[in-house]
Amino acid sequence: EAGVAQxxxxxxxxxxxxxxxxxxxxxxxxxxxxxxxxxxxxxxxxIQFQNNGVVxxxxxxxxxxxxxxxxxxxxxxxxxxxxxxxSAVYLCASGSNRVPEAFFGQGTRLTVV
Amino acid sequence: SQxxxxxxxxLSIQEGENATMNCSYKTSINNLQWYRQNSGRxxxxxxxxxxxxxxxxxxRLRVTLDTSKKSSSLLITASRAADTASYFCxxxxxxxxxxxxxxxxxxxxxxx
Numbered sequence: 001e002a003g004v005a006q007x008x009x010x011x012x013x014x015x016x017x018x019x020x021x022x023x024x025x026x027x028x029x030x031x032x033x034x035x036x037x038x039x040x041x042x043x044x045x046x047i048q049f050q051n052n053g054v055v056x057x058x059x060x061x062x063x064x065x066x067x068x069x070x071x072x073x074x075x076x077x078x079x080x081x082x083x084x085x086x087s088a089v090y091l092c093a094s095g096s097n098r099v100p101e102a103f104f105g106q107g108t109r110l111t112v113v
Numbered sequence: 114s115q116x117x118x119x120x121x122x123x124l125s126i127q128e129g130e131n132a133t134m135n136c137s138y139k140t141s142i143n144n145l146q147w148y149r150q151n152s153g154r155x156x157x158x159x160x161x162x163x164x165x166x167x168x169x170x171x172x173r174l175r176v177t178l179d180t181s182k183k184s185s186s187l188l189i190t191a192s193r194a195a196d197t198a199s200y201f202c203x204x205x206x207x208x209x210x211x212x213x214x215x216x217x218x219x220x221x222x223x224x225x
Contacts, residue, residue: 004155031211042119042201042215043156055210091155095213100144100205102213104155 002026004105006092012111018080021108025073025094031055033102034067034077035091043091049075082112119202119216127224132189134219136202137182143205145178145185146213150199159200160187164207194225 005024013019025032030051035043046065048055051072060067064083069075079086089109093102118137126132136145144163148156162169162178162185169176175188189196201218205211 033213035215042217045212045214048210048212050210056212093156093213095211100211101146101158101161102156102203104148104157106155109153 004092004094004103006090006105006108008108009106010109010111012113013082015084015112016081018078019082019110020076020078021090021092021110023075023077023092023105025075025092026096026103029094029096029103030072031095031097031102032069032075033091033093033095034075035093037089037091037107039088046077079110082110084112086110087112119200119219121219122217123220123222125222125224126192128192128194130192130223132192132196132221132223134187134200134202134221136185136187136216138185138202138204138216139183140204141207142180143207145176146203146205147174147176147185147187148201148203148215150201150218152198156201189221192221192223194223197221197223 032049034046037043046060047057047067049069052069067077089107091107093104095102146161147159150156160171162176173190178185199218199220202216
């Protein structure tokens with residue numbers, strides 16, 4: 001079974017630029033999460049999808065962050081414009097109704113300079 | 114804000130010793146999960162304990178859950194250098210459709 005795929009692995013941008021991250025969950029997983037992990041901290045939930053509907057986006061800074069999951073499969077997370085404090089690892093995870101655990105991708109390390 | 118608080122923040126032990134990490138949380142949960150993260154990598158699920166369970170074992174891992182105190186502990190017995198990693202507890206919030214909230218983590222260092 002293929003794992004959660006994320007790209008790119010690394011991204012360096014200047015502040016005020018825009019950036020997008022892509023995630024392909026495990027086949028058949030209805031739940032998809034995006035987390036932000038700042039160095040030395042635990043993952044912070046940004047948004048959770050169930051199929052292509054949003055379950056929770058209470059921690060998503062909606063003035064600059066957006067996410068979509070078209071057709072209930074792949075997902076993209078966008079930041080526009082980026083700030084220095086957005087420097088973090090962005091983790092995508094997926095889950096199914098059969099098992100309650102989440103399966104994580106390797107993450108995208110974003111550096112904003 | 115994060116749901117879980119973990120302590121200690123960092124733990125350094127010798128190979129062969131046991132490592133104990135604690136997690137406290139705030140709201141009602143369906144289950145509590147522990148994950149491991151090696152430096153620069155994604156998180157890997159270790160073990161899950163449901164809200165109606167009190168103790169669970171998996172290999173060298175032992176997890177306890179006390180819902181009255183809203184706390185959990187993870188014990189790694191006979192630790193190895195390869196256990197060096199960050200460990201996070203995550204709570205599946207009750208009645209919130211699989212919402213999974215992570216604590217701040219414990220950084221474990223096992224010295225050979």
